[in-house]
Amino acid sequence: MNAVETDGLTKKYGELTALDGLSLEVEEGELFGLLGPNGAGKSSTIEILTGQTKPTSGGARVMGVDPVENPVEARRRMGVLPEREDPPSFLTPREYFDFVADVRGVELDGSIDEWAERLGFSDKLDSISMDLSRGQKQKVMFAQAFVHEPELVFIDEPLTNLDPVVQERVKGFIVDYNEKGNTVFLSTHDITVAEEICTRVGIIQDGRLVAERDVDEVKSDGSSLIDEFLDEVEA
Numbered sequence: 001m002n003a004v005e006t007d008g009l010t011k012k013y014g015e016l017t018a019l020d021g022l023s024l025e026v027e028e029g030e031l032f033g034l035l036g037p038n039g040a041g042k043s044s045t046i047e048i049l050t051g052q053t054k055p056t057s058g059g060a061r062v063m064g065v066d067p068v069e070n071p072v073e074a075r076r077r078m079g080v081l082p083e084r085e086d087p088p089s090f091l092t093p094r095e096y097f098d099f100v101a102d103v104r105g106v107e108l109d110g111s112i113d114e115w116a117e118r119l120g121f122s123d124k125l126d127s128i129s130m131d132l133s134r135g136q137k138q139k140v141m142f143a144q145a146f147v148h149e150p151e152l153v154f155i156d157e158p159l160t161n162l163d164p165v166v167q168e169r170v171k172g173f174i175v176d177y178n179e180k181g182n183t184v185f186l187s188t189h190d191i192t193v194a195e196e197i198c199t200r201v202g203i204i205q206d207g208r209l210v211a212e213r214d215v216d217e218v219k220s221d222g223s224s225l226i227d228e229f230l231d232e233v234e235a
Contacts, residue, residue: 001064003028003152003183004049008058011044011207018044020207021058026185028151031178033198034187041207042187043083046154049185050080063152076104079145083156083187086137089130093121093140096129097147106148115143118173119166138162142170152183159193171197 004026011019019041026032034042047053049062051071060067067074087096094112101108116122119139124132132140138160145153158174159167175197178184188194194201195215203211 001028002026002061003030004032004060004062004185006045006049006058006060009045009048009055009060010057011041011048011053012056018207019048019055019058022204022207022209023058024202024209024212026183028183029178029181031175031184031197031199032186033194033201034185034204035189035191035194035201036204037189040189040204042189042204043156044207045204046080046082046156046185046187050078050154051075076106077151079148079150079153081142081145081153081155081158083160085141087129087132087140087144089128091129092126093129093132093143094125096140097144100144101148104148108147111147111149115147119143119169135162135166139166146173146177150182152185153177154185154187156187157190158186158188159190 002025004024006022006024009019009022010017022041022045034045036042048055049060049067051067051074054068062074063077065074065077087093091099093116097108097112112125113122116125119142121136121139124136129137129140139162142158145155155174158170162170171193174184174186186194186198198215200212200214202209203213
């Protein structure tokens with residue numbers, strides 16, 4: 001079964017077309033990267049797939065569920081790391097994780113403390129989120145996407161505001177999570193990140209999927225994703 005499917009997905013904001021008939025498939029167990037420049041339609045794609053907004057036309061399914069018609073059920077099966085979102089300022093990270101668990105209808109057991117230790121914010125678990133640094137907030141948001149161990153995780157620009165050491169740790173977490181059989185849908189404009197950790201990428205330009213590439217095949221051909229990307233977006 002495909003973990004993610006879109007069929008002719010179109011999203012318009014007034015006169016602006018963010019997505020223009022986007023059709024793609026991501027198989028279960030893939031670490032798929034949606035690669036494109038800023039404004040290409042990556043975030044709009046994730047917002048529709050995670051039930052945050054409705055498409056103008058076309059359809060989508062996530063783990064066999066329509067995220068527009070049944071967003072609650074879809075969200076129970078996924079984790080989401082938005083590009084620009086902080087934990088609620090009036091909650092502690094621990095309280096925020098409890099809220100996320102209630103919304104998703106899951107039990108977290110001891111995983112909150114485990115993820116806080118992995119990412120290095122154990123000492124901030126019971127601090128008000130408004131007092132956290134930008135990087136600490138990003139760590140909290142990263143953890144909330146994985147803490148309930150979903151089958152599928154959507155990640156929009158995962159390395160924003162993280163220092164180089166934590167960036168490497170986060171990339172390792174993503175790869176390890178995928179190697180356990182889970183599906184990861186990663187949106188990024190960072191070609192080097194996509195080339196380093198993804199198994200397959202789709203290149204999006206002006207709301208359209210213009211190419212799909214198996215990362216290992218690209219490397220075995222002696223090429224790079226940078227070359228492939230430039231060829232497509234400059235065509």
